[in-house]
Amino acid sequence: MVSSYPLPEGFSEFDVFSLGSCLLVEGLLGFFLNAVTMLAFLKVRELRTPSNFLVFSLAMADIGISMNATIAAFSSFLRYWPYGSDGCQTHGFQGFMTALASIHFVAAVAWDRYHQYCTRTKLQWSSAITLAVFVWLFTAFWSAMPLIGWGEYDYEPLRTCCTLDYSKGDRNYVSYLVPMSIFNMGIQVFVVMSSYQSIAQKFKKTGNPRFNPNTPLKTMLFCWGPYGILAFYAAVENANLVSPKLRMIAPILAKTTPTFNALLYALGNENYRGGIWQLITGEKIDVPQIENKSK
Numbered sequence: 001m002v003s004s005y006p007l008p009e010g011f012s013e014f015d016v017f018s019l020g021s022c023l024l025v026e027g028l029l030g031f032f033l034n035a036v037t038m039l040a041f042l043k044v045r046e047l048r049t050p051s052n053f054l055v056f057s058l059a060m061a062d063i064g065i066s067m068n069a070t071i072a073a074f075s076s077f078l079r080y081w082p083y084g085s086d087g088c089q090t091h092g093f094q095g096f097m098t099a100l101a102s103i104h105f106v107a108a109v110a111w112d113r114y115h116q117y118c119t120r121t122k123l124q125w126s127s128a129i130t131l132a133v134f135v136w137l138f139t140a141f142w143s144a145m146p147l148i149g150w151g152e153y154d155y156e157p158l159r160t161c162c163t164l165d166y167s168k169g170d171r172n173y174v175s176y177l178v179p180m181s182i183f184n185m186g187i188q189v190f191v192v193m194s195s196y197q198s199i200a201q202k203f204k205k206t207g208n209p210r211f212n213p214n215t216p217l218k219t220m221l222f223c224w225g226p227y228g229i230l231a232f233y234a235a236v237e238n239a240n241l242v243s244p245k246l247r248m249i250a251p252i253l254a255k256t257t258p259t260f261n262a263l264l265y266a267l268g269n270e271n272y273r274g275g276i277w278q279l280i281t282g283e284k285i286d287v288p289q290i291e292n293k294s295k
């Protein structure tokens, strides 16, 4: 695409094009896979269980990240941000809120699976809906703070996408980063780790592993770990000295979340896969159920 806009500092023409292409693939693939996940839930009656509602909510959050990535891809190809500073704040808020919600729902699914496999209790609709409402309100609160001055949204190094600005690393940033990370990542990593540890022990006992219990935590750390490292590094050192290309790795990996989550929690889930198959082919297949009590 021919553009009269100058290249962002530290990036060649090829870099901008490659990063834009990565964002586009991430955005479109994530959008497609999560749209199928959501449609299957809405169309296939057998899928509409409280546990699957958490997977549906995760797909809704992930579709938000995918839309955010697609907009970033579009402006990368344009080589400038066409939506002004209000657009930057809105984009930052939307991306941050859906990203935090995605982390929360991954933890919610882990917690529910712990109950399914270890305590044999079944999630109720009232608990699933209360949990989802809480997640959206909680993440809206943390994402709104930078709009009113606790933390700040600004451009990423590529200057075609907005997110939490770590470049100043001042008191205001650190005072936001620490509690935000504890409440939106620390607790969730703990829940995911301990839930799948118990599930792994259970699988060992029964000798019937229904899925690999190590994958969710690994995926979560792969997608969000680099962001966490960069954000905390910026709290103690000047992150502007890190090369802009290296800094772009964090948001690029974070935006692979929707694709990984759809593959892991919808297509990789024996309860859900049958429903997706039914949506695509119209062929009814039995959704395996675990005998559970009510929770």
Ligand SMILES: CC1=C(/C=C/C(C)=C/C=C/C(C)=C/C=O)C(C)(C)CCC1
Binding pocket: 068, 072, 095, 096, 099, 100, 156, 161, 162, 163, 164, 180, 181, 184, 185, 224, 227, 228, 229, 231, 232, 251, 254
């Ligand atoms: C800062 C930070 C976090 C959140 C990062 C998020 C939510 C990033 C969203 C990025 C987006 C959407 C980028 C768009 O380009 C964590 C992992 C919770 C904890 C560690 C510090």
